[in-house]
Amino acid sequence: MKIKKTTLLVFLFVSTVIFAQNKEEKYPQDIDKKHEVKINTFSLIALSSLNVSYESLIHKNSSFGLDLFLNFNNDSDINFPRQFSLTPYYRWFFSEKFAARGFFVEAFGMLNTQKDSYYNGNSIENDWLFDGRSEDIQVTDFALGISAGGKFITRKNFVAEVYLGIGRNLFNSDTNLINTNIVTRGGISLGYRF
Secondary structure (H helix, E strand, C coil): CHHHHHHHHHHHHHHHHHHHHHHHHHCHHHCCCCEEEEEEHHHHHHCCEEEEEEEEEEECCEEEEEEEEEECCCCCCCCCCEEEEEEEEEEEECCCCCCCCEEEEEEEEEEEEEEEEEEECCEEECCEEECCEEEEEEEEEEEEEEEEEEEEECCCCEEEEEEEEEEEECCCCCCCCCCCCEEEEEEEEEEEEC
16 A cells, blocks of 8 residues: 555656646746847837837746837927937736736836927918927926736747836926926837847
8 A cells, every 4th residue: 555655656746747847848938038138119110219128037927127218210200209218117917827928017217308399489381480489398307107018928038018108207297398297108029038
């Protein structure tokens, strides 16, 4: 009877080890991969802007990261006033699987600089300014906000994520020359986990 119990325990132990190894082979991106670099392809294509980020996994349910946005777009047809932002963020994941993937919510802070033109005049007609002049206004502020999104990871450690968020600037909200109260955060990012 004692030999049967010992054989059963050994069998269960070996089965558990084999199952764990198969699970590791199924998700190789979960093994010792804690860093990600990403580029926001939406900003690159739609806004002609560079938006890159670095993210570090804290544990299976959370991560922190830093996002850099630089606007190189001088096209007057696309009115996106943010010229620069540096955004630290913290994410909490709701997936039952390891390695910070699936649905997430995010809290962020954003140091941002916005630039716009203020027309100090009475009327604008056919791109001519009458009874006034145009000024460029630049405002730097810090915002707090929240985002939500989803992250997907392939077996080859490639990362894709979609996210959208909103925040509010804290210091220069009384400026009437530029709409600086609300900031947005979002995109479709592609990257690599290593």
